[in-house]
Amino acid sequence: MPSHIDFSVSDAEASADWYVRVLGLKRLRRVDLGNRIMIVLVHQATGLIIGLNQHSEVPVGRFDDRSVGLDHVGFSVTERSDLDAWQKQLAALDVVHSPAEDTANGAALVFRDPDNIQLELWWSKPH
Numbered sequence: 211m212p213s214h215i216d217f218s219v220s221d222a223e224a225s226a227d228w229y230v231r232v233l234g235l236k237r238l239r240r241v242d243l244g245n246r247i248m249i250v251l252v253h254q255a256t257g258l259i260i261g262l263n264q265h266s267e268v269p270v271g272r273f274d275d276r277s278v279g280l281d282h283v284g285f286s287v288t289e290r291s292d293l294d295a296w297q298k299q300l301a302a303l304d305v306v307h308s309p310a311e312d313t314a315n316g317a318a319l320v321f322r323d324p325d326n327i328q329l330e331l332w333w334s335k336p337h
Contacts (some may be wrong), residue, residue: 214259215283219325220272222247222264231303232303235260237318273326282320290333293319 219225222240226249229235235251238259247264275281287293293310296319300307316334319325323329 213257216261216263217323217325217327218268219262219264219323220268221324222262225249225262225324226251227263227287229260232300232305236271246287275328280327282330284318284330284332285311287331287333290317293331293333296331 217225221243226237226240229251230237233253234254238250238252240251241248245266249262251260251262252258260289270277273280278335286331287296288310290310295309300321305321307319310317314335318333319331321329
C-alpha cells in the first residue's frame with residue numbers, strides 16, 4: 211500500500227524540479243487551487259507519493275526542525291554501500307550533505323531540500 215508525505219514549500223515548481231533531479235521522483239500532476247498550488251510526485255520503485263504545497267499565505271518563511279512539528283523524514287536504503295553511492299551522487303549534484311555516519315544501529319546520511327526540510331537516508335544494521 212503506497213504511503214504519502216506532503217510538504218509545504220515556498221516554490222512548488224523549484225522544489226518539484228529539485229526532488230526529481232536529486233531523488234529521481236517522477237512528476238504526476240500539478241493542481242492549482244484557490245489557496246495553494248500542489249504538485250504531486252511519486253517514487254516509482256516504492257510507490258511513495260510526495261505532495262509539494264505552495265500556500266498563498268505563509269506565516270513562517272523557512273522550515274526549522276527545532277520548531278514543534280516535523281523534525282525530519284527518513285528514507286531507508288537496502289545496503290550500507292547505498293549510502294556511499296548516495297553521498298557521491300549528492301556531491302555531484304552540489305547538494306550539501308553530511309558524511310554517511312555509522313551508529314550502533316545503522317548509518318545515516320543527512321541533507322536538506324530547498325526549503326531547509328531535513329531529509330535522511332538510513333541503513334539499519336541487520337540483527
